Amino acid sequence: MRRASAVFLTVVVVLAGLTPVAAAAPGDAAVDPAPVEATTAQTADNESAPADPESDRLGWENGYWHNESIDIDQSDGLTEAELNATVSRATARVEVIRGLEFDMAPPVEIVSREEFASSGNRSSSEAFRTFDDTKFEALFMIGESEDSLEVQDENRGATVGGYYSPAADSIVLVADNQSELQVDELTLGHELVHAIQDQEFNLTAYTSETRDGANANSGLIEGDANYVQHRYEQRCGEGGSWNGTCLSPESGDGGGGPPNMGVYFLNYQPYSDGPSFIAATYRQGGWAAVNDLYDAPPESAEQVIHPDRYGTDPPTAVELSDQHGEGWERVRPENRLAHAEVGQSGVAAMFAYPLYADRPGVQGYARNVVGPNTWLNYTDSQQLSQLDPLNYGFDAAAGWDGDRMHFYQNTAGETGYVWRLVWDSPEDATAFRDAYAELLAYWGAEQVGEQTYHIPESSGSSFADAFHATVNGDTVTIVNAPTTDSLSEIRSSADPQVATPTATPDPTATPAATSPDETADPATSTTNSPGFSAVTALVAVLAAALLAGRRR
Structure with missing residues (x-):
């Protein structure tokens, strides 16, 4: 059924982890439209589950409505039954926000950060290592004495919150609490967006061999997932329709700060600018307009940073001849x-x-x-x-x-x-x-x-x-x-x-x-495919910059 050859990896950033205070930017709330019109079944309060529909529909998945309460205590980790219920309800919630129906909910596994970090080692040719080392040296991010691939793996191990694998059609969530594996529902929702993107648009079709091309693709894919996550978080917050029902993990004992903020920022751009790019498109034509972007994705990260340049300002193909000497x-x-x-x-x-x-x-x-x-x-x-x-x-x-x-x-x-x-x-x-x-x-x-x-x-x-x-x-x-x-x-x-x-x-x-x-606690994470998770160490770094900025 699935594409066995697919190798497109996704990892997710929890946007809220990047902000010292979870405050909306001007207009943020305005771009979140009114909730989906409720039916009689959907209007039941969170204390009782409405009747199941006769057939599958948006907002209901595998026996759970998007707005019903589920009896879960994850202080000592989740049982298999609790995880299944959490995933089913989160899938229904993503359907309501994104307006797409899942073919099926993907299986979800939770692993500890320690286990995830130990799986990140990779082997590469000497030529590629030299290529990558020199690229990051040119950007003044990783010095000559460091191995760029090792730094990126350390970043990834420290800050990845989860990923969706199209090849396996499955989600893996990374838990900072090593003893009791718990779910961050916003991260789960983000990864579920990637799953439905794959079902609808085939994520394996969006590849690039350059960082700019990868960030352009991620501006669409991660922008879509982060925008949905933003609206998911609004519904979980005070005054939201799901307030008091969304799961978040206890403070973890893992994670720590990623080692290099420069590498983090290089890869974080789609997660910062992508949601605004998607929001601008949504305001013009709703989810149908966002869906159309998958037929014509941005040509450069510039078009995501500056949405007004999308479709009108293609990047220049730069010509550069070699003039190196003997030796x-x-x-x-x-x-x-x-x-x-x-x-x-x-x-x-x-x-x-x-x-x-x-x-x-x-x-x-x-x-x-x-x-x-x-x-x-x-x-x-x-x-x-x-x-x-x-x-x-x-x-x-x-x-x-x-x-x-x-x-x-x-x-x-x-x-x-x-x-x-x-x-x-x-x-x-x-x-x-x-x-x-x-x-x-x-x-x-x-x-x-x-x-x-x-x-x-x-x-x-x-x-x-x-x-x-x-x-x-x-x-x-x-x-x-x-x-x-x-x-x-x-x-x-x-x-x-x-x-x-x-x-x-x-x-x-x-x-x-x-x-x-x-001031010198660099932190970061990266991967060359959608999604990765900011951790609390990054909050302190950005908050320190905010404080310093006020004292200029």
Whole structure:
């Protein structure tokens, strides 16, 4: 019955976990339409179950209505019967919100975080490891001495809340409480959305070999699931039709903070911008319009960040020829694209990461590129938006129109790269180039030429290298090499223009509003398929940024 070859993995983010206070952004409540018109059977109060219908219908699944109470105590974990009842009712609730009927509810398994984290190890070719390491080094997220795949696996193990597997047509929920496995109903609801998406639209059809393409697809798939989850949470909250009946786990003893906020932000973009993208579509044409998106998904993450550009502003296919010299070779992993495209998500995450990074010698938050009040989306009541908490559309990233990265390695095992970005206008290109220079300064760079920078080993930075950044109209080209002398070996046109070294001072560092341990606790999670779960450690990090932003 199912597609045995399907390997599309999904993992879910609990959006509420990202917000210090679960407050709706301006208009959030307004986009949640009135409840589905009730029938006599649906209007029964939560103390008694209405009669079962004669045939399956929206809002009823496997003997349970969406609005009936179920007698469950999960303090000592869930029995199989309790789990089945919880899944059946949650399935009915997703049907009511999303307006789609399940063919069948998928089986659900609960595992401990410890068990899930131990299953994340993967084997990859040396070429792919070099490719991936260099990509994250280019984004100033993972240093040269670290293994990017290990960092991503650690992120995933720490923060995944659950996933839906199309190949197995099943859901796995990850519980932080190691002794009693409990359900977070919002996470369950999110994963059930993925199950019905797969039944209706075939999730295995949405694949990409680039980060920008993956985030574009996830902007639709995760945006849909997170928007449904947002409305599910509203119904569970005070004044909602399901208030007092929704299950949430006790405080867990697992999880902890994921290790890298930069990687987290790169992958979190669809979960922040996707719900707003879906909400905008829903307001125009209801769920029918959202369903139509699956026939024409966004072409880039930019179209999710800026919904008005969907269907009107396709990304530029960036051209980039190789100009490397003798002794260097292009890194080309087998069975995948030999270049990377990180998109506006990658650019924005790169600039935001210093807010949370722990760079030796720099105290407090770096605000030379983007500050907390720019990065975090506040509501009129000065709370972090629940629907769209992070701003990936600030000025230094908003003009992105396309990018392409090539990676190189020499016989000594050293690496370098060329990153070309095309912008909507020359002014946007210059704005990015200026912000990039400020980012280099944050990571310890000294300017050694008009277009050339060097991060010395003595800076203590994880990114000690040489950089050459030029602007030509609407195009920026960045060349990286181990030394200034080797820049032209990576790209022959990269003239270092070495002058008398003039140190570029570190950006002005505002004293930390909290202790160094509190400001330097990076956290993150990621996977290259829908869904992953934020944990409580992330709340503290974003709350610290919010506090620091108020003290600027």
